[in-house]
Amino acid sequence: MSTPGPATGAAIAVQDLHKSFGANEVLSGIDLSVAPHEVVCLIGASGSGKSTLLRCLNLLEPISSGRIFLLGQDVTAPGIDPNLVRRQVGIVFQSFNLFPHMTVLRNITLAPVKTLGMPKAEAARAARELLARFGLADKQDEYPDRLSGGQQQRVAIVRALAMQPLIMLLDEVTSALDPELVAEVLDLLRELATGGMTMVIATHEMSFARDVANRVCFLEEGRIIEEGRPADVFTAPRDERTQRFLRRIVEAGRMPLRPDQMPG
Amino acid sequence: MSTDPGAAPLGPGGPGAAPLGPGGPGAAPLGPGAAPLGPGGLGGAGESELAFAAGLGLGPQMAGSFGSGRGPRLLSGGGRKATIISTISTLVVLGGLAAVFWFAPGSAAFRHAFFSPSNMWQAFIGDPKKGYYSVGEAIWLNIRMFLSAEVLILILSLVIALVRQSTGPVLFPLRVLAMIYVDFFRGVPLLLVVFAVGLGVPALRLPVISTQSSTIYGIAVLTLSYSAYVSEVYRAGLNSVHQSQLAAARSLGLSQATALRYVVLPQAFRNIIPPLLNDFISLQKDTALVGVLGAIEALQAAGIYASSVFNYSSFTVAAILFLVLTIPLARFTDRLIERDRRRRLAGALR
Numbered sequence: 001m002s003t004p005g006p007a008t009g010a011a012i013a014v015q016d017l018h019k020s021f022g023a024n025e026v027l028s029g030i031d032l033s034v035a036p037h038e039v040v041c042l043i044g045a046s047g048s049g050k051s052t053l054l055r056c057l058n059l060l061e062p063i064s065s066g067r068i069f070l071l072g073q074d075v076t077a078p079g080i081d082p083n084l085v086r087r088q089v090g091i092v093f094q095s096f097n098l099f100p101h102m103t104v105l106r107n108i109t110l111a112p113v114k115t116l117g118m119p120k121a122e123a124a125r126a127a128r129e130l131l132a133r134f135g136l137a138d139k140q141d142e143y144p145d146r147l148s149g150g151q152q153q154r155v156a157i158v159r160a161l162a163m164q165p166l167i168m169l170l171d172e173v174t175s176a177l178d179p180e181l182v183a184e185v186l187d188l189l190r191e192l193a194t195g196g197m198t199m200v201i202a203t204h205e206m207s208f209a210r211d212v213a214n215r216v217c218f219l220e221e222g223r224i225i226e227e228g229r230p231a232d233v234f235t236a237p238r239d240e241r242t243q244r245f246l247r248r249i250v251e252a253g254r255m256p257l258r259p260d261q262m263p264g
Numbered sequence: 265m266s267t268d269p270g271a272a273p274l275g276p277g278g279p280g281a282a283p284l285g286p287g288g289p290g291a292a293p294l295g296p297g298a299a300p301l302g303p304g305g306l307g308g309a310g311e312s313e314l315a316f317a318a319g320l321g322l323g324p325q326m327a328g329s330f331g332s333g334r335g336p337r338l339l340s341g342g343g344r345k346a347t348i349i350s351t352i353s354t355l356v357v358l359g360g361l362a363a364v365f366w367f368a369p370g371s372a373a374f375r376h377a378f379f380s381p382s383n384m385w386q387a388f389i390g391d392p393k394k395g396y397y398s399v400g401e402a403i404w405l406n407i408r409m410f411l412s413a414e415v416l417i418l419i420l421s422l423v424i425a426l427v428r429q430s431t432g433p434v435l436f437p438l439r440v441l442a443m444i445y446v447d448f449f450r451g452v453p454l455l456l457v458v459f460a461v462g463l464g465v466p467a468l469r470l471p472v473i474s475t476q477s478s479t480i481y482g483i484a485v486l487t488l489s490y491s492a493y494v495s496e497v498y499r500a501g502l503n504s505v506h507q508s509q510l511a512a513a514r515s516l517g518l519s520q521a522t523a524l525r526y527v528v529l530p531q532a533f534r535n536i537i538p539p540l541l542n543d544f545i546s547l548q549k550d551t552a553l554v555g556v557l558g559a560i561e562a563l564q565a566a567g568i569y570a571s572s573v574f575n576y577s578s579f580t581v582a583a584i585l586f587l588v589l590t591i592p593l594a595r596f597t598d599r600l601i602e603r604d605r606r607r608r609l610a611g612a613l614r
Contacts (some may be wrong), residue, residue, distance in 0.1 A: 058515055087517035097512035101530050110526060111516035156512075163516060 010069065011036045011167055011198045012057065017066035019052055019222075026052045028222035030066070034167075034200060039193045041209035041230070042202040044219035045245060050202035051094075053219070054169045057200065058091040071166060087115060090160030091169040094176050096152045098144035104131070104155050105140040108162045116163070123162070130158045134188050150181030154188055161192075168192065170201045206246075206255035210234050218242045380577045387569040387578030396572050402565035403585045406551040409479060409561070413486040413551075414544055421491040425498035426524070442495075449492035454485070455553055461485045462557035482554030490547050497543065501536035502528060534604070541597040545590045552586075562586070 012034040019027040027049045034040050042050040055061040057068060059075060059082040067076045075085045099107050108130070109123040118126075131137050134154055144152055153173055160168060170189065174182045186208050193199060193212050203209055209216055210230045217227040218239070226239045234255070237243045249255050365371060390398025427435065427442040449457070462481045466474045505528050513523035555564030562582045569578035 060511055060515060082514075083517050083519055086515055091515045093508065093512065093515075095508060097508045099509065099512070099527050099531075101534065111513075111518055114522050114526065115517045115519075159516070 009036065009072075010034060011038070011071060012200065013069040014053075014057070015067045015069075017053070017056060017068065018064045019049075019056055019061060020064045025064075026222050027056070027063075030222070030224060032217065032224060034198060036198055037196045038214045039197075039199045039201065039212055040215045040217060041213035042200065042217050042219055043204070043206065043209060043245075048219040049222040050219055051171050052222075054091060054171045054200060054202055057169055058089055059085055060091070083115065087111075087163055088165055089167045089169060090163055090165035092153070092156050092160050092171065092173050094172040096144070096149070096156045096176070098152055098156055098159070100144050103141050103143055104136070104147070107144070107155060108159045111159070112162050127158070127162055130161055131155075134158060134191075135184075148181060149177045150184045153177060153181075153185050157185070157188055157192075166198065168197055168199045170199060170203070172202050172204065174203070174205055204254070206234065206249055210255075218245065220245070377576045378580050380575060383573065383575040383577035384581050386573070387566060387581045390565070390569075394572070396569040396578075397560050397565040399562050399565045399569065399578055399581045399585065402560050403562040403582075403589075405479065405559060405561040406548070406586075407589070409483050409486065409551045409554060410544070410548045412483045413490065413547060416483070416487040417490045417494050417547075420487060421494035421498055424491060424495035425502060428495070428499060429502055446492045446495055449489045450496075452489075454489050454550060455556070457489055458482070458485050458553050458556060461488075462554075478554065478557035478559040481557060482551070482559055485554070486547060486550060490543060490550075493543055494540065497536050497539045498532070500539075501532035504535045505531045538597050538601045538604075541593060541600070545593050545597075548589050548593070549586055552582075 010033045012032065014030050014032040017027055017030040017032075018025065030049075030053060032040075032053075042053065044050055052061060056063050057070070059080075063076060067074055069075070070085060070089060073085075074080075075082075098104075099110070102110065105124060105127055108127040109118075109120065112118040112123040112126070113120055128137065128140060131140055134157075136151065136154055136158065139147060139151060139155070144155070147155065153176075157168075157170075157173070173189075174185050177185065182205065186205060189199070189201065189208075190212055201209070201213070213230050215227060216230045216233045217224045218233065218237075218241075219225065220241050226233060226237060226242045233242065234246065237246055246255070365374065368374065387396070388398065388400045390396060390401060424442050424445065427438050428446070430439060458481075461484060462478055465476075465481065468474050509527055509531065510523055513527040514520070518527070551561060552563035555561050555567070558564075560568075562585055563579075566578035566582040570576050
């Protein structure tokens with residue numbers, strides 16, 4: 001890269017990222033840097049730009065201006081093959097988006113076989129290993145509509161992992177799940193975090209974010225208003241907007257806190 | 265693509281749909297445009313049970329009694345009483361129709377002209393020495409034509425649909441061309457295209473293309489015309505697959521083409537099979553139009569017989585042969601729709 005890069009060694013570096021849909025600016029200058037093996041949680045109200053940011057990082061949305069460096073490479077430069085970038089950056093969506101006409105195994109092996117040229121048998125073996133690791137070994141021949149929401153979402157995560165990505169982006173992966181199914185997905189993410197996966201997680205699960213994240217970023221109106229260690233952001237938010245957001249979360253009973261931990 | 269079972273083609277309200285009824289003297293459809301299947305056969309892909317019921321002047325609450333919520337059955341509603349009533353009403357309708365034909369003043373002449381068994385047999389086996397062809401043999405030409413055309417249509421219409429769905433600015437001229445193509449061939453009567461190609465292309469006196477048989481021209485015309493319709497069916501099918509499926513595939517690093525090939529198209533294709541088969545049923549009948557170019561297909565052979573023997577029973581033979589081809593396809597379509605509906609229901613229960 002001839003252009004000056006970001007701080008060397010960052011897995012993700014976003015510089016002054018803007019994204020508009022027509023006249024509606026969704027991201028208004030995002031700066032974000034994620035170190036290798038770091039887990040960053042994006043929190044904020046719906047419509048604050050979390051999902052759009054993740055989709056931009058995966059190049060699923062063309063950006064309006066700014067730059068994105070992934071593993072030191074400027075992926076917003078012209079001539080970049082988005083397919084090559086996406087093979088290294090997995091993304092999982094709120095709505096699972098498994099391929100309904102394929103078995104679980106085929107869902108997982110499709111991309112490695114078709115894009116990495118992995119032999120089918122090898123891809124299947126790797127897929128079975130991943131499934132077994134996440135307690136889905138008996139589901140490999142099922143079709144997605146035979147699985148519970150939690151199982152589907154775990155399969156979707158396994159599908160992304162099968163590409164052996166260096167970075168995982170997770171877009172509110174538990175929001176579409178019944179409460180009793182949330183835990184199994186979060187446990188999987190915890191295990192990934194323990195394993196050292198670099199992750200950016202948009203989530204409404206505040207206690208999960210507090211447990212797992214190395215850093216929490218609070219977004220509002222397309223900007224990162226506040227970021228820091230979860231202990232700091234959750235217990236002593238500096239910005240008034242962050243305080244308001246967290247107070248609402250606590251009042252909704254979504255983040256049990258001791259009285260002395262109450263924000264604001 | 266709705267899972268609507270569609271108007272039951274032989275529903276109790278469709279008396280015209282009984283050309284092979286017990287009495288035998290059904291209204292034999294003669295022209296290629298005639299719809300031998302009654303109300304269900306007339307509609308396009310979108311015809312719904314409700315529209316059928318409305319056409320008969322029934323309220324929406326009555327619509328259920330045709331297809332029923334449980335699939336494309338001819339009769340529904342439980343109980344022996346319902347069965348008895350529907351049997352009686354069917355017999356009354358069919359019997360009434362049979363009586364009209366049987367007791368009409370010109371019935372004897374009519375039956376001789378259209379249903380003379382000896383003439384029907386003669387027309388079926390043909391007799392080259394007497395100057396007429398076998399209708400039974402000529403139908404094979406129709407079969408060959410529609411089978412060839414179907415393969416070509418599936419390919420050409422997919423290309424057109426993909427071009428029309430494309431978004432890149434580079435492909436803009438192609439998109440416009442595809443749109444003009446679809447508008448043109450859907451708007452111009454098929455018979456006119458048959459004449460234009462079948463008579464016009466030979467007149468160009470080009471090498472190779474101007475020296476093909478009328479069968480080849482026929483296949484070309486059917487392909488050109490039906491691809492315009494089928495490309496729209498494909499397009500609807502592509503649109504029926506949610507955008508998120510493409511996004512999920514692309515997010516895994518699959519190229520646009522690979523994502524279409526393995527993720528979007530298989531799902532789209534499953535959704536369009538019923539309307540596609542509906543178009544193919546219509547295509548099977550339209551092969552008869554190629555007869556105007558002199559190809560000896562079934563209707564043409566029947567016409568030659570009729571004008572050399574002065575008996576129309578050959579047309580009845582042709583009608584029966586076309587029905588034999590289309591009815592199984594219609595029932596097969598029904599079964600696919602039903603299977604698809606069950607599969608979706610099974611999925612929705614979770």
